[in-house]
Amino acid sequence: xxxxxxxxxxxxxxxxxxxxxxxxxxxxxxxxxxxxxxxxxxxxxxxxxxxxxxxxxxxxxxxxxxxxxxxxxxxxxxxxxxxxxxxxxxxxxxxxxxxxxxxxxxxxxxxxxxxxxxxxxxxxxxxxxxxxxxxxxxxxxxxxxxxxxxxxxxxxxxxxxxxxxxxxxxxxxxxxxxxxxxxxxxxxxxxxxxxxxxxxxxxxxxxxxxxxxxxxxxxxxxxxxxxxxxxxxxxxxxxxxxxxxxxxxxxxxxxxxxxxxxxxxxxxxxxxxxxxxxxxxxxxxxxxxxxxxxxxxxxxxxxxxxxxxxxxxxxxxxxxxxxxxx
Numbered sequence: 001x002x003x004x005x006x007x008x009x010x011x012x013x014x015x016x017x018x019x020x021x022x023x024x025x026x027x028x029x030x031x032x033x034x035x036x037x038x039x040x041x042x043x044x045x046x047x048x049x050x051x052x053x054x055x056x057x058x059x060x061x062x063x064x065x066x067x068x069x070x071x072x073x074x075x076x077x078x079x080x081x082x083x084x085x086x087x088x089x090x091x092x093x094x095x096x097x098x099x100x101x102x103x104x105x106x107x108x109x110x111x112x113x114x115x116x117x118x119x120x121x122x123x124x125x126x127x128x129x130x131x132x133x134x135x136x137x138x139x140x141x142x143x144x145x146x147x148x149x150x151x152x153x154x155x156x157x158x159x160x161x162x163x164x165x166x167x168x169x170x171x172x173x174x175x176x177x178x179x180x181x182x183x184x185x186x187x188x189x190x191x192x193x194x195x196x197x198x199x200x201x202x203x204x205x206x207x208x209x210x211x212x213x214x215x216x217x218x219x220x221x222x223x224x225x226x227x228x229x230x231x232x233x234x235x236x237x238x239x240x241x242x243x244x245x246x247x248x249x250x251x252x253x254x255x256x257x258x259x260x261x262x263x264x265x266x267x268x269x270x271x272x273x274x275x276x277x278x279x280x281x282x283x284x285x286x287x288x289x290x291x292x293x294x295x296x297x298x299x300x301x302x303x304x305x306x307x308x309x310x311x312x313x314x315x316x317x318x319x320x321x322x323x324x325x326x
Contacts (some may be wrong), residue, residue: 003052003298007277009177009203011156012125013083017273017298019055020048020082020099020291021207021284024223025070030098033286034228038070040287045074047288049082051295056204057180057282059087059129060114064096076119084126085205086114087160087180089132100133102141106178111153126154127180136267138166139173146174158203163207164196171200178279179202185314186211186238186246188322191275198277209272209281211238212263214295215250215263245319252313256306262296269297270304271310276326 006016088110088180158178181190183206
């Protein structure tokens with residue numbers, strides 16, 4: 001299948017509007033999604049690639065290296081492999097304790113470890129995952145990222161979960177190729193950062209466009225209550241205090257989905273892609289059939305009437321936070 005593509009910012013990479021997110025492939029860890037079958041992860045990744053998805057997003061910290069290893073297994077033997085995006089800046093000790101660290105020496109150790117786990121000669125997009133715990137100046141770690149790009153270890157460099165102020169400071173050192181912010185109908189708080197990217201030629205690949213499954217239409221209060229104890233969503237405010245409003249918003253997507261003959265998940269993802277400045281959306285899957293649910297978002301164009309109906313549902317339910325669709 002051929003999916004629509006678009007340039008990632010000013011890079012030479014043309015990416016599909018949706019990419020495969022390998023967070024859940026990490027399995028059980030502090031921010032895991034509960035137990036995950038490795039073979040199902042591999043099959044899901046391969047299915048997405050066979051259906052035309054041409055990029056995979058992971059991170060070193062997902063499963064403490066395990067997700068990157070699973071991505072490598074999934075891509076083994078694929079001649080025309082998809083782009084591989086990963087992240088640094090979250091390191092762990094022998095006890096699995098995670099710290100947000102982004103210093104020149106740690107970034108250089110991390111990139112070599114990721115290259116080994118992913119079994120690639122170059123990472124297509126390398127991103128700093130979070131702002132550091134010790135508030136290391138962004139100019140310091142961004143200079144190291146720019147050096148990695150110049151050395152050819154990575155093809156493009158990006159920031160994830162960074163404010164517009166930090167983006168501006170990084171831009172003074174080297175061009176920010178892309179930003180990865182959380183963004184969905186429920187969480188719209190990164191709109192200022194997306195606007196900054198649109199004005200400065202940076203690509204934007206949003207994560208959690210289905211708000212970790214809440215907007216798929218497959219959730220209920222009973223299902224939330226039955227999530228495994230090691231599923232990080234049990235601790236998320238979106239799955240606790242604001243759950244009823246979020247489920248009502250998900251249900252309001254049903255008529256739009258039915259008109260287009262797609263799933264509610266596809267509508268939720270397409271809504272993020274319709275936001276000015278958004279290049280692509282990272283969408284996760286734990287099984288191949290979940291890929292089929294959101295894949296139509298890659299080519300789904302919501303009409304002004306669709307967007308108006310969704311905006312009215314946001315206002316009616318009181319779900320989410322941040323500005324409405326411009």
